[in-house]
Amino acid sequence: MTPIPDAVSRKIAVLAGSLSAISNKPVEIFNESRIEFLAQLSRYLLAHPASKALPDVVTFAYWCRHANLMRLRTLYLRDHRLRMGLGLTFHISPANVPVNFAFSMAFGLLSGNTCVLRLPRKASATADVLVQTIKTLLDEPRYLALRQVLALVQYERDDEISKFWMSEADGRIIWGGDQTVTHMRAFPCKPRSREVAFSDRYSLCVLNPVSILEMDKRVFKQFCKDLFNDVYLMDQAACSSPQLIAWIGNQEDARSAQTRLWPAVVKIAKQKYALQAVQVMDKFVQACRSALSGSHVQVIERHENLLYRMRLDAIDLHQDAYRGYFGTVHEVVLPHLDELGPIVNERYQTLTVHGIDNAFTREWIVRHQLRGIDRVVPVGRAMDMNIVWDGYDMVASLSRLIDV
């Protein structure tokens, strides 16, 4: 690959790995030494004393444990075709979901690529533990070879540096929303380079009221916890956090289900969600503004300040323009899933569902010829990162299929 210009390398801080011997030579997907490296990383992270307080680190460590990687390997290799990495991948990782750089790294390595990752400048306990553990591993003699294919770096916002890597990379992985994607896309790239870009997305949740009314106490309790996690874990600001709650059924059932569901979810939020005054203010201002502009907002039901429910009498064609944070959901009752078809555009990402058959959802997506919705998962799984994400099969996107 092109040697890194002094002007660029001078301004880069290398947090783990090394840039001096970095190579753009790919390997086959699910290469054994890389699986071994990630599995060891998983073990180190799970044993790390700081991990206990960091559920996102544990989630990542659990995902890249040996058994799961071997399961994925089997899945990807079952057709016995040859797949190799692209070469050098450069990753712009997100500041606000700190663990995602680790997933990005794992996807890149498992796809057979060299990974240079720019980490956000914003410090976080999650990033600290991950970076330190990766560095410890890379410093061990048995992982010497990995030092040529992995580097975690940091630099100030600097177009000269981003431009070098963006132009050099065979694969560009850009996290960070519409603005970052547009900014990074402006840099020239190799004719053969590929891009995986994570832009701003909108997500929704579809519930069957009858099914919620029929749940026994134990199942219901777990369901409420799951829904709480989906909505509140990332302050409702993640791409996959549900914004719209659509009840599919008749008004009476929906009302009964709402009466059962929401107070129970609020009870969990009261115990588990540390709502801050400044967030309350943002929510309250937004609720007042919605009362003015959102013509479909019929009433805003406030469950203390923990949950605001913007109850709509109909859905807007531009429903994805109405977002909420910190426990602000838009809620509508619809007689049939078909009513949702026309509003789904390419910004729609995750559909969390309960009480609706997967086969039915598939048929619905095809019949409505939807340009959006890249994930359909049960309630409680909205935040689960996976190797298929945002409509991309990360391994397929970051590797070449060689026709032998």
Added chain:
Amino acid sequence: MFDAMQSLTAHHKGACLAYRQILEKLWSEQDFASIEALPFLPVRLFKHERLLSVPQSEVVKTMTSSGTSGQSVSHIFLDKQTSAMQVKVLSRIVGEFIGPRRLPMLVIDCRSTVANRLKFSARTAGILGFSMFARDVEFALDDDMSLNEERVSQFAAKNAGQPILIFGFTFIVWLHLLRWLESRSNSLALEQGILIHGGGWKQLQSQAVDHQEFRQRLLAVTGISRVHNYYGMVEQTGSIFMECEHGHLHASAWSDVIVRDPINFNPLPSGQPGLIQLLSVIPRSYPGHSLLSEDEGALLGVDDCPCGRLGAYFKVLGRIQNAETRGCSDTYT
């Protein structure tokens, strides 16, 4: 007070569509049976929306908030009646502290702050508002914000033997009077002065001292012993909360204060910190009679302040702190 607030609520509900929509959608199932149960708007809403309860043609003045840097400013629309009420209420509140007579007034600011009438900031509004109770207004600072000690001394000498009203914004008094004199080891003889200051510390928050230290150090370099801080916001101009001799902020006969729990907006008893809600009988041309501020504070008591003033008294703890933002969008830092 409650009757006045109730009738203002009804007035705005009838006259301001936006206010009515908010009440109908956010307060739909509640009755307004007590002052705590009356609805309130977040003060930030005035930064986003044009809210008025009179025809545009009756607006005689539009006030804007100073706003912290990078934020949009509030727009407050005043008709004749509301504007007159601001002056009346302010003069009655201030009169209680400085007496009914007009006093010579020394402004701790420079003349150019008020010269530009087009830029009607909170600072301009404050200076002009207080000038109305004064005669013979003098400015202590030159236009480069340096203290003109000679001019101040002359003004004090000219008015020897009678009280002087001294007015300024807290951070300006601190930086351009108190610290100016301290750093030069100078002092002034302003024993006859009554200082009224407000507006908070703004960008000097890191230097903020408590009112006791502020008073002591000011006394040392200026001789001023009568000091009253005040608290208020441009969205309720005229309705200020004055600090008494015991360092407590007091609601007046034209205002009230409620402290609310951020979790559920329930009113909190004395001693418990929460969000400060301010009520004022003044705003009639815009729905700002009951506003939830972005400040945290705590009630200290009602009717039992050692200074003898009746009504609620409280303290301000400061602006609510910005939290870390999370989420997926625009995260390249």
